Amino acid sequence: MSRATSVNLPPLAKLQSRAFRVAGRLPASVLGALGRFSEVNAAGDRLAPEMAVVGQAAGRLPWLSMTGGSPARARRALDVNSASMEQDFGPFAVEEDLTYDGPAGPLGATRYRAREGQPTGLVLFIHGGGFVVGSRASHDSAVRALAVASGADILSIEYRMAPEDPFPAAVDDCLAAWRFAVAAAPEWGIDPNRIVVSGDSAGGNLAAVIAQQTRGEAVVPRLQALIYPVTDMSGAETGSRREFASGYFLTKKDMDSFSDDYLPVESTRTDVRASPLLADDLSGLPPAYVIVAGFDPLRDEGIAYAEKLRAAGVLVTLERAGSMIHGFINMGLLSPDAREYTARIGAAIADGLSR
Template sequence: MRGDSFLRGESSTTTAQEGAMTIPFQVRVQAAVVRGAYALPRPLRRLLAGAPVRRDGQELALDAQLLLRLQRLSGEQLVSPRGVAHSRAALDVGRHLVSGPPIEPVGTRDVAIPVAYGDLPATLYTPAGLDGPSGLLVFFHGGGWVVGSRASHDNTARFLAQRAGVRVLSVEYRLAPEHVFPSAVDDALAAFDFAHAKAGDLGVDPARIAVGGDSAGGNLAAVTAQLATRRGGPAPAFQLLFYPATDATRHRRSRQLFADGFFLTSAHMDWFSGHYAPEGVDRADPRLSPLLADDLSGLPPVYIATAGFDPLRDEGEAYARRLSEAGVTVALSRQPDLVHGYVNFLGIGHRFREATAEAAGALRLALSPR
């Protein structure tokens, strides 16, 4: 592949009207119902959501509780009993209900990352008015290494790009069960190396490249930071980890407390890990369980966000503690009233956007010109 051929097409923006034209009518009706529920006066939203939910000294945000109520009424789940393909399709539909219209003005460009097996697809997001070399976030989407895509996290990438004032490279890494561990890890590291090598062509400063992601994507970002740092040479300048999976070997207290009823369940986690790390995989491998790495010193500064009502909460916070003990600069931010997945719910209510904006602020500060 020629060195100048990885950028495909012209920079463009997608208007909300153009995006709506591609959404099936029934889904648009459902989205209108969801928006209508969130537009109700607070007393009516509380009535619809039910009595406040309190657990472990925390109270669930009304925005989050209403979302869970609407999810139960719809009968949809994060993981479909009909299997992987249906789960992926359901997530693609569900994103139209909660992520909101495309955030503008943000330019997008397709990028092909050359790897041993061909090209790894990615999308480069550039917020309007960004001049000169900028910071870059290499972003890995969540979805348990099995579901999710650049499309499912499109507005998340747009939001982070716009609010942080950086470019975002969202990577379409290979998914399980078609490609089991460590395929996604190999893709994530290749994407970071590409971003650093092609920084000038991407319009970014090679000294200001961060890695980040949510859930399984947070896991991949953490692993990429470890691998890049330990080998020597180019390493990320910063890590942005939303409720990352960090330890596949044990269940902590939060997994028991929030095993069911809060979007991501313990059963979902078993389903995801069973596809990504099937029998025979060493789940203590730091490329799967970054919390278990022998040495965490020397890693780049990190912002770790956890959600109070999330089975993954405690392992994310355990990773933050280990990093801090190793001398790494850590900003740990528990969102005590939210559930797993909140960076995808930017189109409903206010609380999800508020929490994600805090992380974008941390990214802006970390990648600002020195």
């Protein structure tokens, strides 16, 4: 068991977890009946009823918010809330805490292998959280689900976060983690040419940046698996940022706060290492799997990045999780749809590794 990803739940969070567990076992017929009353967005997607509950609760219950108070408090809150939604998994064949050398010193990582035997490859996974919150612990359940679904080893990493360490610290750390993964893969019985780079939200941004920054090197990602990525930090308005500005877990207020912390110097917001969508040339990049949530302010820029990659000749699969909100890979305990879409991400990784 990884000590770095273990979270002790306080009593309120234990009650919350029990409630999520009960809700997650509601029959499909009940969810379907409730879904008939759910909101439909401008694109025609219908919000899953359990996602509507999470979105509304996040706006009303302070401990479910990703911003407010000190960064330390927000980080602890996200770790606890994510742990309260953890799914049950059997023992893993490998679960080891490691360190890698970042530019400013050693950083933590955890490697997971779900089953005995030869893995399909390796996934370098970068957690989300607006470059300010999130950790290996907050994404432990999501990473386990991806390991089971993909058959790959997952290397889940920490990186320096804002406001203590603003841009480009996270980029530099993730590039160092990539190079660590390439060097370490043979020790784990994995071909370095079979490494996927993946992440959700801010982690999806960093995964896309790694794919860009390593272009032309001897070893590049086999696939970039981008999960509701933020791709444009320049402040550009999109239809989804307007439509889903509040009420769907990730809010405009959250995004503005994260941007101010991560990119306090205005001119850096158009740097392609912060806004990969703004890169002039995306040709020659690894194949991409991009999944966006239907009720997510980041939906449109994820779609725009997938379309720009495709226009540059990159092989792209774009998947729309129409019933979901931002952060759904951490909500598998509560949502059957979230479990299904996370399994589809794992299948896409396995498919990318098989090519």
